[in-house]
Amino acid sequence: MRISSIDYLVGVDGGGTGTRVRLARADAQGQVQELATAASGPSGLGLGIAPAWAAVRDGVAKAFGAAGVEPPPPARIAIGLGLAGVHNKAWAREFAAADPGYGALRLESDGFTTLMGAHGGRPGAIVAIGTGSVGEVWRPDGSRHEVSGWGFPAGDEASGGWIGLRAIGLAQKVLDGRAAPGPFAHAVIQACGGNRDAIQVWLGRATQTDYATLAPLALHHAIDPAARAILQAAGEEIGAVAHALDPTGTLPLALCGGLGGALRDWLPPALAARARAPEGDSAAGALKMIWLELDKDPQ
DSSP states (O other), rough: OGGGGGGGEEEEEOOSEEEEEEEEOOTTSOOOEEEEEESSOOOOOOGOOOHHHHHHHHHHHHHHHTTTTTOGGGGGEEEEEEETTTHHHHHHHHHHHHHOSSEEEEEEHHHHHHHHHHTSSSSSEEEEESSEEEEEEOOSSEEEEEEHHHHHHSSTTSSSHHHHHHHHHEEEEEEEESSSHHHHHHHHHHTTTTTTHHHHHHHHHHHHHHHHHHHHHHHTTTSSSHHHHHHHHHHHHHHHHHHHHOOOOOSSSSESSSSTTGGGSOOOHHHHHBHHHOSOHHHHHHHHHHHHHHTTOOO
């Protein structure tokens, strides 16, 4: 697929909390002009293939609307997607099979597109922490390695879902009398219904996204010993991921995702000193990725 057959490029970052879209125009001279950004609902594949595509379509439509452009047929659009849940190959195949006819499509994990955005398509490592979490490294020799990102609830250490799962576990113990009450536990109990019966209902329908809504409570109540213990454990998990990605600590490392900056203060000191903010976000990385897929370099 050559750029001459494509009018627009779309980069999509989709997770359990929401979807971000970047829209750009491509021309025959190999130039790319970013036109608009947009947001829509969750498109992580764990929430279902149909809802994921619905969120992507909604985000793309909103991006064209924000740009004041009438959307062309999908065949004139190249789309790069970094979605949570792609590691489940069955989900990824099902999602790709439902492609509405884009002129070019590349589907990768949100971890890889975050890496692409964080370092502008250059080698480096990232730890991305949001509703879920993943670490990924792209080495100068072209090899890639991923750490964590196993999915909720078994993995995704230090993520919003991981923190929320521990928060609700604390709330259960406090209501039982197995742990001492405190401001953090009280806030979690109230957020989930206020009593045992309501929390049972909450637990029965809670998704990873719901658990992740409890993470800000831990940050808000960081002075509370129970919240502090969870946040310190999250920092240690991030440190372990970063070490597994790059044991020598020589590659550029970016902390990404909605919780990346918020958890920086809880990292081991040496890691906190080395970590930096990303150059661009995952949607920018997805845009870069699909551009490279078209055998062009926008830089």
